[in-house]
Amino acid sequence: MRLKNLNGRPIIVVGGAGYIGSHVCKTISSKGGIPIVFDNFSAGHEHSIKWGPNELVDLRDSQATLNAFEKYKSVETVIHLASSIEVSHGENFPSEFYTNNVLGTLNLLNAMKNTNAKKIIFSSTCATYGEIDDVPIMETVTQNPSSVYGKTKLAIEHMIESFHKAYSLDYIILRYFNAAGADPEGDIGEEHDPETHLIPNALEAAANGKLMEIFGDDYDTIDGTCMRDYIHVNDIAAAHINSIKAQENGLVSADINIGTGTAYSVFQIINMIEKVTGYNVKYKICKRRAGDLSKLYADTSKAEMILGFKTKYSDLENIIQTAWNFYKNKNERFNPKK
Numbered sequence: 001m002r003l004k005n006l007n008g009r010p011i012i013v014v015g016g017a018g019y020i021g022s023h024v025c026k027t028i029s030s031k032g033g034i035p036i037v038f039d040n041f042s043a044g045h046e047h048s049i050k051w052g053p054n055e056l057v058d059l060r061d062s063q064a065t066l067n068a069f070e071k072y073k074s075v076e077t078v079i080h081l082a083s084s085i086e087v088s089h090g091e092n093f094p095s096e097f098y099t100n101n102v103l104g105t106l107n108l109l110n111a112m113k114n115t116n117a118k119k120i121i122f123s124s125t126c127a128t129y130g131e132i133d134d135v136p137i138m139e140t141v142t143q144n145p146s147s148v149y150g151k152t153k154l155a156i157e158h159m160i161e162s163f164h165k166a167y168s169l170d171y172i173i174l175r176y177f178n179a180a181g182a183d184p185e186g187d188i189g190e191e192h193d194p195e196t197h198l199i200p201n202a203l204e205a206a207a208n209g210k211l212m213e214i215f216g217d218d219y220d221t222i223d224g225t226c227m228r229d230y231i232h233v234n235d236i237a238a239a240h241i242n243s244i245k246a247q248e249n250g251l252v253s254a255d256i257n258i259g260t261g262t263a264y265s266v267f268q269i270i271n272m273i274e275k276v277t278g279y280n281v282k283y284k285i286c287k288r289r290a291g292d293l294s295k296l297y298a299d300t301s302k303a304e305m306i307l308g309f310k311t312k313y314s315d316l317e318n319i320i321q322t323a324w325n326f327y328k329n330k331n332e333r334f335n336p337k338k
């Protein structure tokens with residue numbers, strides 16, 4: 001069901017200056033569409049916007065959000081990736097998280113209700129599931145998020161469903177697992193600050209010889225470290241194109257996991273980083289973090305059945321190689337110390 005040509009169709013990409021959003025924009029453009037970025041640049045980067053116009057919009061400002069939608073009033077489809085994402089920050093500053101994620105999205109949905117934008121594709125997360133022992137995780141399990149981050153994303157899922165029922169908003173909720181890798185051309189990639197994700201932190205440790213922290217090596221997994229489902233960011237971007245097509249074909253509501261169905265341990269990731277970069281990764285074992293589960297990975301059958309979605313770029317070596325290429329490009333004065 002891959003959509004070949006978006007025929008110059010404009011699509012609003014909220015949070016399009018961020019890591020995943022910039023890859024979504026590039027993919028939309030490669031399919032002949034025009035991504036229009038709405039972003040407040042709180043975490044995104046202006047240098048990651050290259051494929052269409054952008055509007056400086058903060059979703060927390062309801063009037064500014066409505067004004068931006070009115071400016072692009074012919075646009076029908078909105079991809080919504082804007083969010084606070086740093087999990088530990090959410091635990092300490094829940095008010096900020098609920099304001100940015102939940103209130104921000106309420107403003108977005110109200111603006112959509114008052115204009116022509118009647119279809120949304122929302123970036124949700126496997127963090128909405130909470131502590132699930134039963135893997136692979138199916139969309140049908142009861143969602144019981146443990147983090148503030150996961151709770152805000154689940155609250156948004158509920159709001160979107162309510163807008164669907166009351167105002168006929170069409171929606172696809174995509175629950176991503178762990179986004180990783182970078183575009184192969186090396187011009188966009190993961191640039192979070194602070195960076196909390198394993199792969200960019202382990203690449204940093206490989207490049208500069210610093211110690212990285214591994215949280216627990218006594219889990220019930222192949223080597224004692226936690227296992228996660230890493231999906232290449234360009235596969236995530238492609239899932240949005242499949243979602244646009246599915247909405248065009250009449251899909252009015254769905255919630256769908258976007259993962260690979262395979263889990264890798266922290267040590268497997270480190271081994272691959274050492275192979276790809278040629279450098280050692282130095283680490284120290286720290287105690288487990290509260291709430292970390294031993295093994296998480298997606299059941300991918302719904303994505304395949306409803307969206308015709310299959311991963312293409314998520315081979316682990318490709319994920320690490322593309323992330324490493326981006327890391328090297330980003331650090332122009334890259335000077336590794338072994």
Ligand SMILES: NC(=O)c1ccc[n+]([C@@H]2O[C@H](COP(=O)([O-])OP(=O)(O)OC[C@H]3O[C@@H](n4cnc5c(N)ncnc54)[C@H](O)[C@@H]3O)[C@@H](O)[C@H]2O)c1
Nearest residue numbers: 015017018019020040042043044058059081082083125179
């Ligand atoms: N990175 C992952 O592994 C992962 C996994 C699951 C789900 N997700 C979801 O995917 C989405 C994108 O994640 P990412 O890693 O690209 O994050 P990111 O921080 O790189 O991008 C988020 C973007 O949203 C913008 N933004 C934040 N608040 C805003 C506001 N109030 N108004 C306008 N713009 C605002 C930021 O400036 C940034 O450009 C998020 O919704 C996240 O919850 C990410």
